[in-house]
Amino acid sequence: DADVTQTPRNRITKTEKRIMLECSQTKGHDRMYWYRQDPGLGLQLIYYSFDVKDINKGEISDGYSVSRQAQAKFSLSLESAIPNQTALYFCATSDPGGELFFGEGSRLTVL
């Protein structure tokens, strides 16, 4: 089993629908992140959490929210999806030295 698991792996939805992407990890890491990747733009940080109940905005948090339900779980929500949120989303954890461990990604298409 993967150390960082994302669900769903693929999702097609319509504009204004609410979407939740879920992430769970078995690494035992306190730090978790959500990133968005668009072609040619690299990975952009949406939100991050350094502990349960710790939530911090990243560089592109508008239109997104997160919940850190437990050390192992970090979910990303789009309250009202719009087409320009179509992207590949990655969840990651990091160890104390800063090495990142990524999930396999969730491909979201908003029509």
Place this chain on the structure above:
Amino acid sequence: KNQVEQSPQSLIILEGKNCTLQCNYTVSPFSNLRWYKQDTGRGPVSLTIMTFSENTKSNGRYTATLDADTKQSSLHITASQLSDSASYICVVISGGSYIPTFGRGTSLIVHP
């Protein structure tokens, strides 16, 4: 503002050839620098880590260098293979916030 710049943006080489990817950063304070390999549609995977005191580190056919004075790093790939085709991402960790700063990556294509 912390920034990481990578060059070239893309690179095409023939199988068996060597190549070098560049990374310049302005992250301060510096903690460490990592190179990640990202296969298409997959999550990035760490290749090497460079700390302030390290100049060179190898991982198989991958060799990373770090010049902390000029804030530059390079990733050299020797005897390229088709499986090296991927995006290579330079990530710098700040010593203050420990938030990773990502470069946009270099897309490498290895042709037979």
